[in-house]
Amino acid sequence: MGFYRWLRTLQLRLRPLLRRENVDRDLDDELRYHLDLKTEENIARGMSPEEARRAAQISLGGVEQVKEQIRAVRTGAWLGTLFQDIRFGLRMLRKNPGFTAVAVLTLALGIGANTAIFAVVDTVLLHPLPYPDSDRIVNISRSEGGTFSIPMFAFWQQNNPGINDLSADDDGSASMNLVSSGQPELVKARKVSLDYFRLFGASLIMGRTFNTQEDQPGGQQVAVVSYGLWQRQFGGDPSILGKTIALGGTPYVVIGVVSPSFIPYPATDIWIPLQADPNSTNQAHTLRVYARLPSGVTLSQANAWMTAIGRRYVQTHPMQLGGDDILRVIPMQQQLTGDVRSALVILLGAVGLVLLLACANVANLLLARATGRQKEIAVRAALGAGRSRLVRQLLSESLSLAFFGGILGLMFAWAGVRGLLALAPSDLPRAQEMASVTALNPLVTGFTVLLVLTTAVLFGLFPALQLSRTDLVASLKESGGRAGGGPRNKRARTVLVVAQVAIAVILLCGATLLIRSFAAMHGIGLGFDPHNLLTTEVSLAGRAYSKSAEVDQLARQIVSRVERIPGVESAAVSSALPLQGQQDMIFNIPGRPMVEGYKFTGDVQWRIVSPHYFSALRIPLLAGRLLRDVEPAPEAVISETMARKYWPKADPVGQNIVIGPGLGPTFEEPSVEIVGVVGDVRARLDSGPAPIIYETPMHIGDGAMALVSGLTREAIIVRTGQGLSPMSVGHEVQRALEADDGLAAADIRTMDQVGMDSTARQNFNLLLLGLFAAIALLLAMVGVYGVMSYSVEQQTREIGIRAALGATPGHILGSTLLQALRISVVGLAVGVCVSFWLTRLLNGQLFGVKPSDPPTFISVPLILLAVAIAAAWIPARRAMHVDPMVALRHE
Amino acid sequence: MSKPADLVQGTLDLLILKILALQPLNGFAVSQRLKQVSGEVLQVSDGSLYPALHKLEQEGWISAEWKITDNNRRAKFYSLTRLGRRQLEREAGNWGRLSAAISRVLRLRET
Incomplete structure (x- = not known):
């Protein structure tokens, strides 16, 4: 029976939709019948026919109102009026x-920008990593860094309490020189342990991955290549398996x-076996470790296990350098995207504010139009439209607007995502995955639909x-086109403008802070002369240059060959590009106390450079002398900051230090004499001057040399003559490296470009926030x-009357502008207060500027004030030129 | 003419159901009958009668049918459905309990 009842109700509810006119006619007939009988009854009581009819109508209370009520009762009518409303809205x-x-x-801009940013947030932060059961893949790290030594990893493997697929990949082989049949190429190579492929569920289209023997120390050198490399270097050769390639001078079988x-x-382009030696004494921390949590094992359990293992390792391995032994197990997704999360969330918030502004603008437009529609609404109300019915109708108009805004916005978003990808810093995690997103996925589309409705x-x-609060009688009485908006309407619009100004202030404050931070990063002296410098990078990782004598030899060859190119003034080689350095080294000063909890005196930046590095980069010598071409005993030059930090009162020149103490016999370099102090350079653009030790390759331990070559790419820095564009010698430099040494020269850039690239993330944020702020300013x-x-x-x-009473045009201009100023100042005050509170979120992204930077908070309100006056200027001029005679006749 | 007391929420439905339980009627007749039987005490405005009738039809308690009346006119006649009869019993029971309770309260004497 329940079903029948349901069916019947459905039929009744759908009927008005399908046969609306029939139902309406039914209603008319029914009510007419009632009225007829009532009229007859009234006549029988002695009324005149007209009177009788009127009395009948009054007793019914208005035919149209009753019909409207009945339609409202028939819930099915709701849908019908919705369609009607939408048709009307359109x-x-x-x-x-x-x-x-x-x-x-306006809406499309707002919705499109939001959808685009959300699409990025979705891919980077929300979407699961593209691996099977990716939520169970975890990363192991310590509070002081994410890398571990080979003995540590081997110990964990032996004492693993139940974490699956414990897999390490070596950070220390990031790029390698590949020589095969084609041109040499700098490839992204990665040494990985046996379980790597299983952990990430990598499928092969050909061949196999490593076996246990191949991952043993001394095992066969084999390689697995990516699809992209296979296509690029080998032209998709179907018989690639079993062929030999040279990677860093070592033959590998594919x-x-x-x-x-x-x-x-x-x-990664190419994977080679890690071949970790459990008996290794190598204490360098280069391994990143991932694992899979077995089902039923929680994150905190895994954390407790790993911490216990970490402790045991420290107790059983006194060789360890010391330091933090608390191991952290976190989901891989968090580890991968953690450092962009806050920036993305800020961008999402900022773009949300833009949408809010867009909404305020459209609301303002609607209110402006409402003034002209008051009469229409009054007529509707008189014909029996209830307030909720009116609101529904007006809302369906807005919905139609938002719908078209959403459609256009989706198109904008589609283009926007591509634009974002093109602009995004190359190290934005998961950008690769975004590139493969061709359609906007259901979540993103759902987000857009939500945006449209909201x-x-x-x-x-x-x-x-x-509008629906319109006073019926007053509106109908008003004459002509000027149905007054009334003070309420005006107040509403003023509130909206105040909100707009406030939002614009917030976005502008954020953008200004980032601009000032950018200026601070790029404005302060770098410590060297970046103009007329060309840079390129090669990889010395692998067996070909594993001895420091070989690296020394190669560096000399490169420098002399490059310096022979016409237009080149000087050239130098360094173990890392300036402004990108992250490569550090521990050292001891004999007789000094160790860092608390560690077995060394300090940990500073370390650069292995060619002797004339300082003159090529124009880094000034402050004390002692520079490095020499011939070095009978190990020598080092240190930066000013390092001298001040470690020898605040004494002269460091002539002192001896130990480089890499405790790292192992092929790493340690005892007794290096400091021969000079040079000016500070900034290791990165977003940090201050760093303490740096410079050495030539001549006396570096072979192990340390191999470590450095693996971790970073060897930078070649070329200074061209005055007035000569550095890029003009790029091709020659590349040819010299490729032809003579078989080294692929990657990323040929000017030093200015290196600087820009090194702050790519900040630039990206600045660009987007700047764009949002500009839109906000325009909308406001x-x-x-x-x-x-x-x-x-x-x-x-009113203006006409004032003019007639003798107000000068200047007065009128002034009072109109003052009105605009009053509105703006309220908005400014609100905006500045909120900004003060919000800009703290930017703290992590700022360099050299505080979130409460006074110049920002002074200049932004001034800019907005100027913009507000400019915006009010045209209306104010119009007011000034009001002709009293015309104005008084106005209406 | 004093304004008739507003009907307690939902009682109009009960009255209509009861009247239709006796015989199928058209809207005008329902309105007449309401006045008659309540001795003009309950003056249901015709403006609220029709929405109420349509609501009851929506609920499935009454059904409507176009018929020719005695004086040869087309009119919409409403009659009680089986569901409506059950609803009437339920509502009447409720009303009885409610009015009995209220009467008891009103009979309380000050002591």
């Missing part, structure tokens, strides 16, 4: 193409090709409520202009 929009275009475009669907992090309510509800300007034009129009008569 008609209204078509009749006002200018208004519609502006509103839809045994497998990975499917293109496998996306490794970090990006915006429709946001910008539509306020004006709709305002339009808002102020709109409300002032409206206000002047409303006051035409």
Whole structure:
């Protein structure tokens, strides 16, 4: 029975939709019958026919109202009126193409920008990593860094309490020189342990991955290549398996090709076995470790296990350098995206503010239009439309607007995501995956739909409520076109403009802080002369240059060959590019106390350079002398900051230090004499001057040399003559390296470009936030202009009277501008207060600027004030030129 | 003419159901009958009668049918459905309990 009842109700509810006219006719008939009988009854009581009819109508209370009530009762009618409303809404929009275009475009910008940023957030932060059961893949790290030594990893493997697929990949082989049949190429190579492929579920399209023997120390040298490399270097050769390639001077046999669907992090072209030696004495921390939590094992359990193992390792390995033994197990996704999370969330917040501004603008447009529609609404109300019905109708208009805004916005977003990808810093995690997102996925589309609904309510509800409160009688009485918006409407619009100005202030403050931070990063002296410098990088990782004598020899060859190129003034080689350095080294000063909890005196930046590095980069010598071409005993030059930090009162020149104490016999370099102090250079653009030790390759331990070659790419820095563009010698330099040494020269850039690239993330944030702030400023300007034009129009008569009573044009101009100023100042005050509170979120992204930077908080309000006055200027001029005679006749 | 007391929420439905339980009627007749039987005490405005009738039809308690009346006019006649009869019993029971309770309260004497 329940079903029948349901069916019947459904039929009744659908009927009005399907046969609306029939139902309406039924209603008419029914009520007419009632009225007829009632009239007859009244006549029988002695009324005149007209009187009788009227009395009958009064007793019914208005035919149209009753019909409207009955329609409302028939819930099915709800849908019917919705369709009707939407049809009507569309008609209204078509009749006002200018208004519609502006509103839809504004909304599309807001929705599109939000969707695009959300698509990025979705891929980077929300979407699971592209691995099977990726939520169970964890990263192991310590509070002081994410890398471990080979003995540590081997110990964990032997004492593993139950974490699956414990897998290490070596950070120390990031790029290698590949020589095969084609041109030499600098490839992203990665030494990985046996379980790596199983952990990440990498599938192969050909061949196999390593076996246990191949991952043993001394095992066969085999390689698995990525699909991209296979296509690029080997032209997709189907008989690649079993072929030998030279990687860093070592022959490797290709045994497998990975499917293109496998996306490794970090990006990798070629995988070779780690071949970790459990008996190794190598204490360098270069391994990143991932594992899989077995089902049923929680993160905190795994944390406790790993911490216990870490402790045991420290107790059983006194060789260890000391330091933090608390191991942290965190989800891989968190580890991968942790450092961009806050920036992305800030961008999402900022773009949300832009949408809010867009909504305020459209709401303002609707309110402006509402003034002209008051009469229409009054007529509707008189014909029996209830308030909720009116609001519903006005909202369906807004919904139609938002819908078109959403459609156009999705298109904008599609283009926007591509734009973001093109602009995104190359180290934005998971950008690769985003590139493969061709369609906007359901979550993103759902987000857009949500935005459409929310915006429709946001910008539509306020004006709709305002408008539906229309005073019926007053509106109908008003004459002509000037159905007054009334003070309420004006107040509503003022509130909206105040909100707009406030939001613009917030975005502008954020953008200004980032601009000032950018200026601080790029404005301070670098400590060297970056102009006319060309840089390129080669890889010395691998067996070919594993001895420091070989590296020394190669460096000399490169320098002399490059310096022979016409236009080149000087050249130098360094173990790391300036402004990108992260390569550090521990050292001891004999007789000095160790760092608390560690077995060394200090940990500073370390550069292995060619002797004339300082003159090529124009780094000044401050004390002692520079490095020499011939070095009978190990020598070092240190930076000013290092001298001040470790020898605050004494002269460091002539002192001896130990480089790499306790790292192992092939790493340690006892007794290096400091021969000079040079000027500070900044190791990175977003940090201050760093303490640095410079040495030539001549006496470096072979182990340390191999470590450095693996960790970083060897930088070649070329200074060209005055007035000669550095890039003009790029091709020659590349040819010299490739032809003579078989080294692939990667990333040929000017030093200026290196600087820009090194702050790519900050630049990206700055660009986006700047763009949002510019849009915000524009929208706020339009808002102020709109409300002032409206206000002047409303006051035409008043202005006319004032002019007639002798107010000068100057007075009128002044008072109009003052009105604009008052609105703006309120918005400014609100905006500055909120900004003060919000800009703290930017703290992590700022360099050399405090979040409460006074110049920012002074200049932004001034800028906005200027913009507000500019926006009010045109309406104010119009007010000034009001002709009293015309104005008084106005109405 | 004093304003008739507002009907307690939902009682109009009960009255209509009861009247239709006796015989199928059209809207005008329902309105007449309401006045008759309540001795003009309950003056249900015709404006609220029709929405109420349509609501009851929506609920499935009454059904409507176009018929020719005695004086040869087309009119919409409402009749009680089986569901409506059950609803009437339930509502009447509720009403009885409610009015009995209220009467008891009103009979309380000050002591």
